[in-house]
Amino acid sequence: MKISSTRQRIIGGLLLLLIGIAISVYFWQMRLQKPLEIDMAHHQHSSGAVSQLGMHDHSPTGVSCEKFVAKEAPGPTRKFDLTAARTVLQLDNGETVDAWTFNGTSPGPEIRVTEGDRVVVTLRNKDIDEGVTLHWHGINAPCSQDGVAGVTQDAVRPGEQFTYTFVASAPGTYWYHSHQMSSIQAKKGLLGSIVVEPREPSAPFSAAKEVNALFQRLDSSMLLNGSSKALSVPGKAGEQIRLRLTNGDNETMNFSVDGAPFQVIAMDGRDLHEPGHLSGVMIPVGAGQRYDLLIRLPESKKVIVKSQSATGLSIMLGSGNEPELTEGGAMFSFVDYGTPQPDDPISKRKPDRSYVLRLGQSLFVKTINGHSFHEIPPINVKEGERVHITLINEGGGDHPFHIHGHTLRVISQNGTPLTGSPVYLDTLLMKEGESYEVELVADNPGLWMAHCHNLGHASMGMTMMLNYEGITTPYRVGTKSGNLPDL
Template sequence: MPLKLTRRHFIASGTALATLGTPKVYAAGFDELRARVNEIQLLPEKYGQTQIWGFEGSAPGPEIRAVQGTQVQRRVFNDLPDPTSTHWHGIRIDNAMDGVAGLTQDPIQPGESFDYGFILPDAGTYWYHAHNRSFEQVARGLHGALIVEERSAIDIDHEEVLILDDWLVDPETAQIANTFGAMHDLSHAGRMGNYITTNGTYNLTRNVKRHDRLRLRLINAANARVFQLGLDGLEGWIVALDGMPLAQPKSVDGLLLLAPAQRIDLIVDVTAETGSAGHIVQLDRNESFSQVAFEVTGEGSSARRENPKPLPPNAYTKPDLASARNLALLMEGGAMGGMRGATMDGQMSSMRDMMQAGNFWAFNGAVGGMDGPPLADLSLGETVRLKITNDTSFPHAMHLHGMHFHEIEPNGSLGAFRDTTLLDRGEVREIAYVANNPGKWLLHCHMLSHARSGMMTWVDVA
């Protein structure tokens, strides 16, 4: 039975949104990339313009696209009022280029720049975003897509990069709400927006033809929102998660969960009739909304293609669970969590003292950060099996820098290969990876308010 779809309205009904235009696309090579303040028409025109922080003044920033095995070089200039840095999310990168202010580099001060240069080892869907006070800077718009193309073309008619985001906007001023670091966001589910966009656009629409085959690259750039997505008028297959291809495409026959920082690559065939529309559907509070509409303007072909083939795999070393080093990470704290205190700045502190310092969460009994000891000192090439326990009342999206990991299935086999895993409240998950990238690598919750308030640690690969 077809879903009953509703166009999501913001504050007032019957409004239309002016688009931001087409972002610039940089070829591989040296280019400047400026983080700066700008005024854009984010909301419908009746609300006036909104001040954002964006790469090249747009949100999302320019799409960076290059071919697997080539080099990307960007000189990032900071034209913002605050220090910043740029993290190249999901790229198995040299540690000095990872862009984590306070761990792999000093923050880029206002008026200064930093040169990032790195090889792209893996084809797939990635993104880049600010990594200094990221709970604020990403929410202000400092992010963009980084697409690494396969060396040979795949069988599709069109490709769409779709960056999903939500914004917390004051409707009286049309400005982003200056409530960063609010205690409720730090201690509960995180900063949730009241205005949802795709590629910076409200109710994004694309024109297609019936039986077109599309590659959809979905990126969740929201601070805390877990998008629950479905397909209507589209038949789809998951072909990659967090940039890494599946061994076999997996048919979409239910909801897709896309946690903050996660990516999903879909191959979809347009099955909606001419004159109607296919949709990426967002389900929220038992209602369904069109996240992206694909208006069917004609017939592309008279027949459907065969099911898609797998994407070319990215080369990597699979972990050997039999020889793995076992580690554990216990997540505690937050509202309704029952944690009474944790070690903070080397001393046992009460929950009240933690709250006064803006900390609400703990890893293994300690408030996390980059100044403390690592979760583990690892030898190069060592296999790690990490058991993560979410003993809190909220979901968390755990992201490991510099390396991808396998989620371990309940039967003990190696599951999806990705860089960010979503754990619901009370959930326990094991991940496994080979520590084959030397350096100091951050491991944190990508509900960015949670990372700010204690959910952060790191591993040192010698």
């Protein structure tokens, strides 16, 4: 049957309308993500207009984020130099990648220090035109040292340098990455690992062999510690391995452990209290998260740790025969894992402020409470307050919610209060349909980003601010300054 010319015109018109809507939404999103100039302390545009979305009206006077610097450290000063540069990398699978590197490698050099050390890192930009920064993911550094382009500093341009200083106050597994055009620059290779060792190691873990495993996606290649091949770690029966897993990719990685029971001894660098032994359980590590596993090597059998999303990048521990590999298994839940802390310091008083954040999707835009990027009202706090936040994943995939400069205490999952070990995170993995209650203590004055650490989602609008009242910044986000932290 032939379609009439009138019907063809109607169909053609509808298609043009849909294409027009799609293009309009796309450019609207780009306008949100690449504004001319935004003051993230006040969400004030270059025109001087303030978004009317229920935000507090801040005074233009106050204390600059630049004034908050590292305090005196009980330990020695440790100095590091990182040079960002365009590099052609030859991978061990024969592929060649045009990468952006720190000191010629991706990941960049591991920074390993001791609790209490004063850490001084000088970042130099050789030839990356877009500019670079260093964000210390999970480390509660002072505001001026957080490394967010347009909020705490200008992006470091070619030929320039910036020196970061902070105290390694909390032992644990952390990582660093550029927070200028983060969704692009992390994938191009500008990331690395940080380990803060305890000054006085706890007895159960002090004798364990350290294995650091940073997973990343370099363009289209999935790598483990910069390699496209499996990681083999020799060891003897009875030896304990502390495996530090870092997910530097944008997608959730589900890890299985075959060949021996294991314990989850830390999440996001924070120890769990009296963690139990697990077998046949999958460990979901969200983008930006870190899990520390403790594994005792068995007799005459290897232990294999692997993720289905990183084919070929298994971690083989010990020697002997390979174990029988399992497929799937129950997902690890921290709701009832471990035991409560006897001297748990959690306050019983009501929080000073409460917020509800609904993470979702609208066409091409990732949203929080229906808004995107600088149009999202910030979480406003005063120093010393306890802040209660309800986080709800209403759609658009996994959302690992990361907050800068603070640590979240998880109170409940899907309405069920935690009954095991206290859980402190800087990045909370939320599956679609899940809800969490978390609390934080406003103990680090400044201006702080909070965003989905699927950096592609952040680039699509799922990024907002936690702002202390009275704190200002001389820096601006936008195309005028060239500071685009979450593009």
